[in-house]
Amino acid sequence: MRARITPLGTLLALLAGLLTALVTTTPAQAAPLFKAPYPCGQKWTYGHHSAEVRQALDFIRADGGTTAGTPVLASASGTAYRYSQPSGAGNYIVVDHGSGWKTYYFHLNAYSVANGAWVAQGQQIGTTGSTGNSSGAHIHYEQLYNGVGQPIVINGASLAPYPGSYGSKYLTSDNGCSGGGGGKYWVDTFANATGYAQANTNDAQGVLNAGTNYVYCKVWGQEVRDASGNFNHWWLRTDLDTVYAGKNGNGAYVSAYYLSRWGNDEARDNNGATIPSC
Known part of the structure; x- marks a missing residue:
């Protein structure tokens, strides 16, 4: 009995179908965990x-x-x-x-x-x-x-x-929220502190409650001073406890004036480590 020979065109069609199946069933490589392309809190x-x-x-x-x-x-x-x-x-x-x-x-x-x-x-x-x-x-x-x-x-x-x-x-955005300093820094604040969109008092976003809080990093900005002469130019980026209507509480700025343990123009965490710049 003679063997049946499959036409060349049929073989090529079968191979093309097999290649298509291999391509379409090959899973895509997992994507990176992409974050927003602009700074933390914005x-x-x-x-x-x-x-x-x-x-x-x-x-x-x-x-x-x-x-x-x-x-x-x-x-x-x-x-x-x-x-x-x-x-x-x-x-x-x-x-x-x-x-x-x-x-x-x-x-x-x-x-x-x-x-x-x-x-x-x-x-x-x-x-x-x-x-x-x-x-x-x-x-x-x-x-x-x-x-x-x-x-x-x-x-x-x-x-x-x-x-x-x-x-x-x-x-x-939560991109860059670690501030390049390896994560969160824990600090004690002595009073409820208003948080702002930038390192100044132009645009209030909400409130950071008094107590132990985390911050990400610091920036130099508008001076905050009280009647006794205590002051601070450093502002700490953090996430607020209370957010005003229509505002954003993530990555807001709170004056380092409210830190319980340190003096004028200091910005340290509860262990005494200097909080890094943003």
Whole structure:
């Protein structure tokens, strides 16, 4: 009995089907735990419009701060590459996170890292701007896997479905909240302290209750002084216990004047360690 010979075209079709099955069933490499591309405690609104490439989102500040000039942070660690496209993306950075994952940051006013530099999650890579084809300062942000745009996921949660304009959805960042100092620093405060959006008394966000609290880091700002002559210029970034309506209690600033154990212009934790700068 003669063996039956399968036509060459049929064999090729079977092989093509097998290859397709292998490709479509190969799981994607797990994405990094991406965080928002702007500093800890800041609240931004985001939107997507039809002219956007891939599945990008545009972010602008919604917490009373100025969008232009705000630091742009790496949403995960990786290698940063600098590019410029004056007619489109403007000054932009691509961070290669490995395993096929990359993030894009368009329209930067300035770069903050060298081309090819390794960057940590939360490290500043540029400042927000409006370079290239842009009508106003914002962060154009993308997440790509093997060159294909993906729905934006922050802290493991998808931001899809995207709004078509700003003002309906918001995201508060926890990127860089450790302040580069290795985590939280525990301090005692002697009275309830008002927390502000920045290191000044212009925009109250809520209240930090008296007692033992954690802080992330410190910045130099407006002097707080009482009638007895006690004062402090340091402000401590922390999360508030009570948040005023419409305000943001994460990453607010409380004057180090309220520290129980230390004197003028000191900012130390309960063990006496100097709280690091933000």
